[in-house]
Amino acid sequence: MHRVVVLALDELVLLDFGAASQFFGHRHRDPDPAQYEFQVCTAGGAPVRTACGVTVTGQGGLELLGHADTVIVPGYGPITDPLPTATVSALRGAAARGARMVSICTGAFALGHSGLLDGRRATTHWAVADDMSRLFPAAKVEANVLYVDDGDVLSSGGVAAGIDLCLHIVRNDFGAEVANRIARRTLVAPHRAGDQAQFVEHRLPHPVTPTIDMARLLSWLDDRLERPLSVAEMAGHIGYSTRSFGRHFRAQFGTSPWKWVARQRVLRAQRLLEASDLTVAQIATRCGFESTVAFRRRFRELVHISPSDYRRAFRTTPNGSAHASGHTPA
Structure with missing residues (x-):
């Protein structure tokens, strides 16, 4: 032992x-x-x-x-x-x-x-x-x-x-x-990659403009994860230049806008793998990945197992019990 x-x-x-x-x-x-x-x-x-x-x-x-x-x-x-x-x-x-x-x-x-x-x-x-x-x-x-x-x-x-x-x-x-x-x-998150950013308090030389509503932006992004997104489009939605937007986003969330979107897409894919009967290809499309290959690559990069292996480990039945292993959650 x-x-x-x-x-x-x-x-x-x-x-x-x-x-x-x-x-x-x-x-x-x-x-x-x-x-x-x-x-x-x-x-x-x-x-x-x-x-x-x-x-x-x-x-x-x-x-x-x-x-x-x-x-x-x-x-x-x-x-x-x-x-x-x-x-x-x-x-x-x-x-x-x-x-x-x-x-x-x-x-x-x-x-x-x-x-x-x-x-x-x-x-x-x-x-x-x-x-x-x-x-x-x-x-x-x-x-x-x-x-x-x-x-x-x-x-x-x-x-x-x-x-x-x-x-x-x-x-x-x-x-x-x-x-x-x-x-x-x-009752904790099953996996957070080690390279995920800590929630760091960045002190900017000037306060963020009050008219920029990052919460509104994140909600807007969440509704569009299945669509192609660009940093320029994100910046334009809140009236910022691409360079300025990237700097402010990183200051508040400790990561780049594109990495944040990629993680949110993978998180949505995890939920679908656990609770839906969609195929891996269908999930890739629904989560905004350009191809199944790109989805598998990004999923493995962030979760460190394949989508299929994740589904086998986390698949749940309608009553919430683990399908593959037969264990009930705490």
């Missing part, structure tokens, strides 16, 4: 810790092939304070890292201070032994202080990404993504992105069907 050990550091971010505990430590009533041996360790085995004031107690000290197949470090603080030598040695030792090293939110700073991000791609909460780049210049910080999978070093953005990373790990370990079933039971 795969052994997951969470390293709880002082001022632990409880929601980050909860995500790891839910997906790797929680035991459900129904038989579940995604079973992990789950433990929590702290420096010296002592209880640690969380950022909200409660304390967390582990099953042991840093020695537990010596037997971990996966080490997870949730967010903690203060993140700019170096870690104690014993903690650094334990993390380095686990990595050298071949353990998969995972961080959630600001937990990436613990990996950075241990030298485990040097030459590696990584992310953290967007608000402290600049600090991470400054403290660990040898790391390749990708500031505005949900999570990064760099082989045996994985990291996520803040809070909710840790859920996406945990599901990604379960998917890698046990397959899409198991991860999708757990997502349904936990």
Whole structure:
């Protein structure tokens, strides 16, 4: 059985810790092939304070890292201070032994202080990404993504992105069907691609003109997803030049207009694959793709499985139960 050990550091971010505990430590009533041996360790085995004031107690000290197949470090603080030598040695030792090293939110700073991000791609909460780049210049910080999978070093953005990373790990370990079933039971999105943008607060030199109603634009786009759309047409609908429109759209939504449309088309396709009897070709047309080939390519790029595989995993009957697997949602 795969052994997951969470390293709880002082001022632990409880929601980050909860995500790891839910997906790797929680035991459900129904038989579940995604079973992990789950433990929590702290420096010296002592209880640690969380950022909200409660304390967390582990099953042991840093020695537990010596037997971990996966080490997870949730967010903690203060993140700019170096870690104690014993903690650094334990993390380095686990990595050298071949353990998969995972961080959630600001937990990436613990990996950075241990030298485990040097030459590696990584992310953290967007608000402290600049600090991470400054403290660990040898790391390749990708500031505005949900999570990064760099082989045996994985990291996520803040809070909710840790859920996406945990599901990604379960998917890698046990397959899409198991991860999708757990997502349904936990009532979270089954898959968000790691390169999806975090919801970043961009500060523009001048406020957006109040007459531009982005909510109205998005509603207009949603009604036209099955039609050919151009950035120029989107910009013209709200009276902007193409260049200015693209800049303002990215500032508000963290992605380009064209990528936003592509994702919305794939999201609509996911719903149709789950709940309709339309063929893949019909869904491609209804969602605005120029061809079935283009639809399959974009769907696999964003969801990482084929439309047919997605339908087999998520197909539901009229009463809402999973058709392919026979599991009922939570």
